[in-house]
Amino acid sequence: MDAELATLCQACGLCCDGSLFGRVPLAPGEAASARRNRLLVLDSERGFEQPCTALSVRDTRSGPEHVCSIYRERPTACRSFACRLYDRHEREGGPLEPRLAAVQRVRQLVADLQAQGLSPTDFEADPGNPSRPSESAKLAYAELMRRLEEDFARA
Known part of the structure; x- marks a missing residue:
């Protein structure tokens, strides 16, 4: 099941490419890490702009694959979104x-x-x-x- 869910997410990427959200909230204290990971952090440090700069899209045999280049360090809002x-x-x-x-x-x-x-x-x-x-x-x-x-x- 986990592999299917990963396949679904990677086929989609709408939550990262700006199709669903214009901005993603950052939890207090996440702005420094977000900046280090080259996310477009708002001046208020309360969020970052979409499309996400950490999203990479690779063409595969089965279609585009959307991959988070900072998956292990992604912000709380990204971790909790389903x-x-x-x-x-x-x-x-x-x-x-x-x-x-x-x-x-x-x-x-x-x-x-x-x-x-x-x-x-x-x-x-x-x-x-x-x-x-x-x-x-x-x-x-x-x-x-x-x-x-x-x-x-x-x-």
């Missing part, structure tokens, strides 16, 4: 493939919206905006938000 998809697999077990497919689908939705030059602010209600997203982009964004909440929010 998404709902991870939590479900840990509790329920079963085949890993559907969970990996969920990761791939979210990554595809993000890539498709980025390819169109769209960001979350483009989906805020502004009827006077002539460059509003297309209906297909709105549907993709809605699916992305639903999937992020159902599968990738904190468990």
Whole structure:
């Protein structure tokens, strides 16, 4: 089971690449270690910016692998984070493939919206905006938000 959970995390990396969070909190006393590990620590020392500079992505036969280069020294918030998809697999077990497919689908939705030059602010209600997203982009964004909440929010 541990190997499957590691495979799931490394296939994903959404918690580190800025897709889920813009900033990650640091516990008191963690700023010095975070800086030593080249994380982008906020002036307040209460957090660091995403995407995480410790995240490395390697291409493998089975797809991209997301690896934390400071895994043994990662901040408390990183150590304690588990998404709902991870939590479900840990509790329920079963085949890993559907969970990996969920990761791939979210990554595809993000890539498709980025390819169109769209960001979350483009989906805020502004009827006077002539460059509003297309209906297909709105549907993709809605699916992305639903999937992020159902599968990738904190468990």
